[in-house]
Amino acid sequence: EAGVAQSPRxxxxxxxxxxxFWCNPISGHATLYWYQQILGQGPKLLIxxxxxxxxxxxxxxxxxFSAERLKGVDSTLKIQPAKLEDSAVYLCASSYxxxxxxxxxxxxxxxxxxxx
Amino acid sequence: GDSVTQMEGPVTLSEEAFLTINCTYTxxxxxxxxxxxxxxxxxxxxxxxxxxxxxxGSNKGFEATYRKETTSFHLEKGSVQVSDSAVYFCALRWxxxxxxxxxxxxxxxxxx
Numbered sequence: 001e002a003g004v005a006q007s008p009r010x011x012x013x014x015x016x017x018x019x020x021f022w023c024n025p026i027s028g029h030a031t032l033y034w035y036q037q038i039l040g041q042g043p044k045l046l047i048x049x050x051x052x053x054x055x056x057x058x059x060x061x062x063x064x065f066s067a068e069r070l071k072g073v074d075s076t077l078k079i080q081p082a083k084l085e086d087s088a089v090y091l092c093a094s095s096y097x098x099x100x101x102x103x104x105x106x107x108x109x110x111x112x113x114x115x116x
Numbered sequence: 117g118d119s120v121t122q123m124e125g126p127v128t129l130s131e132e133a134f135l136t137i138n139c140t141y142t143x144x145x146x147x148x149x150x151x152x153x154x155x156x157x158x159x160x161x162x163x164x165x166x167x168x169x170x171x172x173g174s175n176k177g178f179e180a181t182y183r184k185e186t187t188s189f190h191l192e193k194g195s196v197q198v199s200d201s202a203v204y205f206c207a208l209r210w211x212x213x214x215x216x217x218x219x220x221x222x223x224x225x226x227x228x
Contacts, residue, residue, distance in 0.1 A: 004159070042120070042205050042218030043160070056215055091159060105216065107159030 002026065004108035006092050012114045018080040021111045025073070025094030031055075032069055033105065034077050035091040043091055049075065079113075087115045118143040122206045122219035129196055130227050137191040137222045139180075139206035147208040149173075149182055149189040150216070154203045163191075163204070201226045 005024040013019050025032050030051050035043035046065065048056040051072035060067070064083070069075040079086055089110040095103050123138040141149065148167045152160040164173030169184035178193045189206060206219040 040220065042207070042220050043216075044218070045215040048215065093159075104162055107161070109157065109159045 004092055004094055004106055006090075006108040006111055008111055009109065010112050010114075012116065013082055015084055015115050016081040018078065019082055019113065020076050020078045021090050021092075021113075023075045023077070023092030023108060025075070025092070026106055029094035029096050029106075030072070031095045031097060031103070032075050033093040033095075034067055034075070035093065037089040037091055037110070039088070046077070082113075082115045084115050087113055089113070118147070118208060118217050120206050120208055120217055120219035122204075122222050125203075125221070125223040126225055127222060128225045128227065131198055132195045133226075135191070135193040135196045135200075135224070137204055137206075137224070139189045139191065139219060141187050141189065141206075141208050143187075143208055145210075146184065147210050149180070150207040150209065151178070151180055151189070151191050152205040152207060152218075154205065154221070156202070160205065196224070196226045198226045198228050200224060 007022050011019055032049045034046045036046050037043040046060045047067045049069040052069045065079055067077045089112050091110045092108045093105040095105045097103050119142045121140050150165045151163040153163045154160045164175040166173040166182035169182050172179055172181045180189050180191045182189055203221045203223045205221045207216050209216040
């Protein structure tokens with residue numbers, strides 16, 4: 001089966017600009033996650049969707065970050081305006097369910113964002 | 117709060133050497149524990165997991181045992197290969213489906 005797709009793979013922007021990332025999860029996966037991975041650190045969950053509803057966005061900086069999952073499939077993560085500290089790899093993951101034996105997360109390759 | 121601590125890298129080994137990457141966790145109760153691997157330019161892949169105390173997860177020659185008494189989940193492999201060079205992440209997750217908490221990662225280099 002096809003894996004989690006993300007685009008773009010790399011993005012370089014100036015601070016205060018806007019940027020958007022796109023994720024297409026594995027077909028049939030109800031749960032979608034966005035993580036931020038700063039260099040030298042482990043991934044940190046930004047937001048978790050169950051179908052098109054938000055389950056957890058407690059660590060999403062809502063003054064500048066937003067995310068949506070249209071029709072419970074694809075998702076976009078937006079940063080507006082970007083700050084230097086937003087430089088990181090943004091990982092998207094999906095799972096069939098959010099709990100139980102089918103909750104294994106499958107990760108996409110990530111989008112590496114550099115803010116200058 | 118819940119956290120995961122793993123040994124700092126990089127770890128550099130010669131091919132066929134024994135590997136141990138230490139991981140300890142802090143959590144109330146008994147979460148599921150995981151090891152993920154990230155090869156260069158790729159996303160994270162689940163390597164192995166254990167869902168309860170004394171469970172041993174294993175895959176591709178790697179293994180780790182869920183030790184409740186020491187709150188540890190150390191990753192081991194008896195004979196590493198060059199192809200094992202990657203970053204390894206220890207993580208915990210509650211069975212209710214809440215967020216996964218990752219350690220900082222340990223980079224492994226294996227020399228031929």
